[in-house]
Amino acid sequence: MSVKETTIAIQGTEEQGVPLPFKPHKTNSIQQIRYVCSIAAMHSASAIPRVIPITHCGPGCADKQFMNVAFYNGFQGGGYGGGSVVPSTNASEREVVFGGADRLRELIAASLQILDADLFVVLTGCISDLVGDDVGSVVKEFQVQGVPIVFAETGGFKGNNFTGHELVTRAIIDQYVGDYDGPREQGSVNVWSLLPYHNTFWRGDLTEIKRILEGIGLKVNILFGPESRGASEWKNIPKAQFNLVLSPWLGLQTAKHLEAKYRQPFLHVPVIPIGAKETSAFLRQVAQFAGIDVAAAEAFIAKEEGTYYRYLEDFTDFYAEYWWGLPARFAVIGDSAYNLALTKFLVNQLGLIPSKQIITENPPEEYRELIREQYRTIADDVATDVDFQEDSHIIHQLIRQSDFGHKPPIIFGTTWERDLVKELKGAIVEVGFPTSYEVVLARSYIGYRGALTLLEKIYTTAVSASA
Template identity: 40%
Template sequence: MNGEISQPRFTCALGAQNTVLAIPRAIPVVHSGPGCSGVVHEFATSGYQGECYAGGNQVPSTNTDESNVVFGGEKKLRSEVEGALKVMKGDLFVLLSGCTAGIIGDNTASVAKSFAEQGLPVVGAETSGFKGTSYVGHEIVEKAIIDQFVGDVRPAVEKGLVNVFADVPAQNPFWRGDLAALKELIEKLGLKVNILFGTSSAGVSEWKNIPNAEFNLLVSPWVGLDVVEHLKKKYGTPYLHYPVLPVGGNESSRFLREVGKFAGLKKEFVESVIEREEKIFYDYFVGTADFFATLLINLPYELYVTGDSLSSIGITKFLEEEVGYVPKGVFVTDNPNQKNEGFVRRVFEAEFPEHKDTLVFEPDSEKIKFAIEPELKKSGRAVVFGSDWERAYTKKTGNIFLYSSAPINQQLILSKTYVGYQGGLRLMEDIYNTMFEGKTITGQTFQEKLGS
């Protein structure tokens, strides 16, 4: 997308700093101008997620100046890496370039190679801001680690081992909880999971084990597709592309069936797992019958969702398919290129044929406001998922707001997730508890309000 973006939800490719920090005991070394690393970190604190290991102001940075632009900055980068290796305890060091380094031609991969040849765990990635968004930077770093750290090895395929690629760390504020829930869901099938990022990951040992997986699983409409294609070419590893985040009963069961089928598991076994999980889920779900019967006339039913394509489609599908909401606007903000945008649109239209016109690709939050706010003023019975950008005007119009995307400054997020069977139940709790807290339900029925 060309032109200015007001109130964006992503950073430049250097946002891959957060991808590195999401790998336990991995340390980014940033080769950029002063302030770049700090800006990326501030964005990552959405939901007050903290610094991660070696994050925040601990991130080594060359802070390149005018002399480095004129004479080159690779010497300074080497010195920075030498210092980091001496004083910081890490299992992997990833050198990241900013715009300045990219413009003058400094090569982080070349510098990293000189250390790797000494047996040191150092990787270089060209993540200059002008290469794209933080989603692009995320893929660049993943491929750099695979090529330079994992390397050209002969796979020793382990039956039942799965590499999972899904959320972009920090970009999705729920990434830690989402990845943990995905791992737990897949492990119900008896599979072993390399989740690669977050608290549920074993760290670099999982990355070293990537070539040995029986297959790769991509849970994302488009981010990570280049990576699993790359792994297929490099190690011959097949992959399952599942473009919808599994939220709630129907989608979680469908997810388990697809993964089980691809893994070659016995259908009877997979169905027994699903039957057990569905029994628990729908026992809780049916327990809401009195709630809906008592308050149905006052409950919200219109749905607006803003955020990245993975979480937006997943949340929308659960609420439309199982809870009965009517999608009025689904605004995808991760700015995919033309090819990926077409794929996301096909996924959405397949899932929501009756609501296909509600999908909008728009990274500009101000433009999203101009589209949603007038409709909210006429509603009073809408639920809006989004960021701080949507929070203010949603509450001002008397509708219900919940967080689903960055930036988030009014909520602490630790392990929160809407993934899986339990995630769907939590989503319902959050919606209706927020409704009570906001005093949306009164003695006046919705019909009375419309007639007043």
Template identity: 45%
Template structure:
């Protein structure tokens, strides 16, 4: 980053420790200064809806806590000692070393240290994730690629037809990642695919990661983060990949998503269409059921939409709310600094859904600039809703707008199993948007406020 920004929306590359923790029975080993791991955890877990320590997060994360001695004499001996201790004490299936700013600045070779343990048969992977190298999105890709290169390695694929590896939202950076990945696995399984979801409760853990080379294809649900992972797997194992550049939310987009995936996988259309018909029937039965509420409270409902989130989440949610709920897009703010090539993909994808979405799209990671833009545009605050972080909640209250939570940081709600992805996620999003009416406290049946 070349300038100071207000209200950052992501952590540094070391925050990818949360990517490791999202893999069942995988544990990070941090080679960094005191406090680095705890601060990353505080933002990406506590500040993501109090998602808890899980199997080995929080105060359980191993760290060398490097200080003056390591800066002067080098920290590799300390790291070697820390890895030995972790392997002796902690019960894990995979250990991933992540280096911080101090160790990378003084030239510690964390990868070589990890390789020495791997050569002895220990499941240890080394990465260089100094905070100055990039954001948590960058760190996520580095960690995943390192596991593929160092842990899975050069194996001959035994391809199974119908097996797909899914790469989508970034664990913890997407506060709803657990629910999102469960919904993705559910709907893909329903059309006849075998799914390696890789992260979260739906993953079998390390056995799934070792199974990655055997997939018929890889599925990337993202316009940006994860692209290099899919390209690596294509080069390393000759596995083709399908990139779906927008998060499928609701009936229309999710059905389109499933048809495109099914066609790429070569699945028979009849069972796929039956599965889609069943999902759509359920989705639109619930959708119609909310019409009573709309008729009763229509004067209180939002008209204008502002969405603040990353390039995976904000576009997909906005497309659903505009195209299926009929909101008018006023601002879609993408906060994760995607590369210029990826920005073009996002813009073109939104334009294909609704030209109005592309017209109000901004790539902006400065929360202060986002706030100023919304304040300038929001002349109809009583009829608008802002989806974003806790910061957007304060803005919405100040300008008398409605609000719902979408992105980090989130320190006023508890998230266990929550999703806006797919058919079920679309229904949940409708609930959130319309329930926001009652946060204003002045909404009454058929009232004008």
């Protein structure tokens, strides 16, 4: 079964070709969608070790979220609490007519008997939110008994899975972590960054983020993924010295909430670092904000840069021999976090020319100008525009109209772009949802080590495409 058979929630008509110049226009359909609905934040819950989501939704909703986001997207798998483990009420017509509170109560009680978890997270779907089930009251019955369980209302009309992620993190903070007015641990940080599972490489990337932050002397609550200590790490959130939001916008609402709740400051770094230049600048910025030992941080940076540039020196032999046949212009199509990070790296460290940047996750309007400003200052002498677009039909027309010069382009996109890239006789590196031609375990494309992996991927793809 292909991703096209499982991922499209809303289909437009088949592309028939549009005469130039193409002018995007609004329709009531989206072709080849690039995000999923809010209840897919079940993956944000299951991304925390030994946390299990419970879904109160219609039959098939949870399974579709898993197949879309965690299977046909790098074939990541479900982990301890995701995939086929997730309990669901499978709400039917009976629950629509009479309400599903009793069904949910029964499901929670059964889950507690069968499943071993440190925390349960109840997420609601469209049916329960529309009929008005009092999920909070049902969950509270178990909370007063000492059961570690929280709930978040994540019906599809609340937004996409980015919205759901913020709802789930806030639910855990308010209902499980709770109030705190104790001492702070200097040199400790909570990290809010990539969206688990939706970002295909989130596990390896968060591992690299934790490694480099620990390298300069910080104690890191990474919160999601295999390097997280699970629910106990979330309990330590209010003890941290500060929060780090490492993304263009995702996590800002959470950091602002923590600032109000615990008087905890936060540092916002919009560009996820790729390569030595960006990563070293990022670490220096964090070290200065945290007030940690500068000498120790600089020693770690020097060691990492030394290793990075030794590998890069060997790479230059290949680049000097084959530069004439390698792509010179590129496009990036994907969520803002990777889009911005890749564009910075490709321009500043590889000298490639940006032709088109398209952000696909529908960021809230209040953050869009901040994101645009980042693209206006990609480099000292390079500025570019960015488009916010969700519909693949429109996206592909915009790419067709882009100027890639006389060489075949390299497109950093998704499975949806594969046929388009063949048409353009270019090369494709799949870097976002859905990524259905990559099997991803612990791969990272960020930091020092991830950048080397990314270089391997880019130029192996470019050489293979020209063969």
